[in-house]
Amino acid sequence: MPNGYDVVIAGAGPAGAQCARDLTERGYEVLVLETEPEKTFPAQSNKSTGGTFPSMMGSFGIPDDVVMNYTDSVVLESPSESFQFLQPGAVLEFADFKRYLVRDGRERGVTFHFDARVSEPILEDGDITGVRYDGNEEAYADIIVDATGPAAPLAKSLGVSDLERDKQAVGIEWEFEDVDLNHPDYTDLTDTMMLRLDHDLAPGGYSWIFHTGADTAKVGLCFIQNEKYSSNADRILIDDALTRWLEDDPRFTNADRIDNSQHRGSAHIQPPGRLSTDGFMAIGDTVPSIDPLWGQGIDKCMRSGRAAAVTADRCFTGGIDTSADEMTIYDTLWHRNVAPKASMRLLMAHLLYYAPTERYNRFIRDLRRLSDDTLSAANGGNPLALAKLFHPGDISLLRKFAAEHRDLISQLLPSLSSLLSE
Ligand SMILES: Cc1cc2nc3c(=O)[nH]c(=O)nc-3n(C[C@H](O)[C@H](O)[C@H](O)COP(=O)(O)OP(=O)(O)OC[C@H]3O[C@@H](n4cnc5c(N)ncnc54)[C@H](O)[C@@H]3O)c2cc1C
Structure with missing residues (x-):
């Protein structure tokens, strides 16, 4: 078979790159196809605040040099109250983190093709045997993994993922300097990740300030654009909501946007449906892996990549069996280790x-x-x-x-x- 691999993964985000790292550790031939060009990677997909915790860093061997700031606590804020609790964390430079996963994957033996937009599955007798990318390019493998985030071209086509538009939470943030992190009217946000519950700012969601060192911070908000959560008759657009917060909150009076530091994206807050089928698994944000309560997606997506790698290893052990039955090992691991309860x-x-x-x-x-x-x-x-x-x-x-x-x-x-x- 031309271009044959053990596993082809679409998408070099945390989920896809981690799945590839784990698979090559087990000696498999893995190809990752990523739509963005390598020179500017990640641009469009540099979407995350990157707030994470020591368990993620330790479990997946993430080095200190992709961390912008180590934090000591988490603060929950409402319009007139706040609650601070001890919780060591790390705010990642998300782009450096993604580039690290690619670099490390390559050193372990993963093949990455950039500028390679996956468009559809190649089917034989109804089962997926490969993917089509960049128009007419083809790559074949025993197992195919969709890790493209909400784009999900393969999962949608195979009827595995059923991401619904009205269950989509959208998020946007900017990095700022000259933020007043210790304003007298608010809890001191030095070395913290702060989440604020306030519908006037983020109807049906929350906003955040994550300290990134000195007087800099990532400031953003996210919400589900769904009238069930918003008392505003006119639905506010997310960019306008952020602008309004920046204008009204005295912590931003002197704050300046750092150039080219906008991050935006979306994830789905909905029940999971099918996660796999014959020869195929959907991982990361391609299925609703993100924690719906606090938006922790990085750890969840990395875990889903690991669960897919364990499943593939199992399917390849003692002969190749990639039947839908065997692939449900992934569904079981996902429900147990990625998104319990x-x-x-x-x-x-x-x-x-x-x-x-x-x-x-x-x-x-x-x-x-x-x-x-x-x-x-x-x-x-x-x-x-x-x-x-x-x-x-x-x-x-x-x-x-x-x-x-x-x-x-x-x-x-x-x-x-x-x-x-x-
Ligand atoms: C504004 C915002 C803030 C967030 N903050 C946090 C946070 O603080 N902490 C946290 O834990 N989580 C956070 N998250 C969630 C977290 O970033 C995501 O859950 C996580 O990045 C998802 O990883 P993934 O690998 O599934 O998908 P992605 O990171 O979306 O990666 C998918 C990859 O696939 C590529 N791709 C897309 N389409 C194709 C295609 N057709 N062919 C080939 N490649 C393709 C993309 O370019 C990308 O590189 C945030 C999300 C947003 C939007």
Whole structure:
């Protein structure tokens, strides 16, 4: 077979590049096809704030030189309250991070083709055997992986991914200098990652300031552009929402945008559907791997790449079996290691971003009064711990939420009831 590899991966983001790194470690021939030209990579796909945690850095061997700033804590802010908790983290220079993954992958033996836009699967008897890229170029492999993010050309064509437009959260940020990180009216944001819940700024989402060293910071916001989450009759565009925050918040009075430092992109906040089929897996943001509650995508996408590599290894061991049945190992690993309790987290996210801004002040006060153990149990979706964040006054809010989200709740009900009975 011409251009034959063990695995062909479309997309050199964190998910695809990590999958390739793991596969070559196991001795497989891997080709990664990336749409952007290498000279400017990543430009369009330099989309992330890059806030991450030591577990990601350690698990995937990420070096210090792609870190802009090590942070000590996370701050949650509402219009009049804030809550700070100890949580060591790292804000990555996302472009350096992506280039590192490519460099390291190459050293391990991965073949990368840049300027190679994957357009469609090549099918034989209905099963995928390769991909078409750059018009009529072809590459073949026993297993094909779609890691192109929300573009998902292969997954869509194979009916694996069902990313829905109205479940798409969009995000934008800029890097700034001369940010007042220790303004007297706010919590000191030096060496922190701050997330702000405030519908006036980010209707149906949140905004953030991540300290990147000295007086510089990444400042952005994201939300689901869906009227269920926004009381604004006129839906605000994300760029205008950011401009408005920058104009109104005194921490940005003297702040200057750093040239060429805009990052923007999207991810889907929805239940996962099928993740694989014969000879094929969809990883990273091609399926809803990102944590719906706090937007942690890098670690999740890297884990999904690892789960796909483990699955491929299994399919190649003792003869080649890439049947849909065998590929479901990936689905199992995804639900166990990438997005455990996905349904509960999705429901929590929808509820959090549905609550009115006034409710956020009380929510933050409640977080301050709960113990670390209860907080981490609540964040993990434990129903008893979560109950401590609700009050009798929330009943009408919960009723309204249930009425407006009937479709979501009925979709999640089977997995939620098995979760609650655990
Ligand atoms: C504004 C914003 C801020 C974020 N901040 C954080 C954060 O602070 N922390 C965090 O953990 N997560 C964050 N995320 C999420 C995180 O960045 C993503 O979840 C993660 O980058 C997804 O990785 P991926 O490899 O699946 O996809 P991507 O990073 O999108 O990579 C996909 C790759 O595929 C390439 N590609 C696309 N189409 C094709 C094609 N047809 N053929 C070939 N190649 C193709 C792209 O060029 C790209 O290189 C943020 C996301 C956004 C949008």
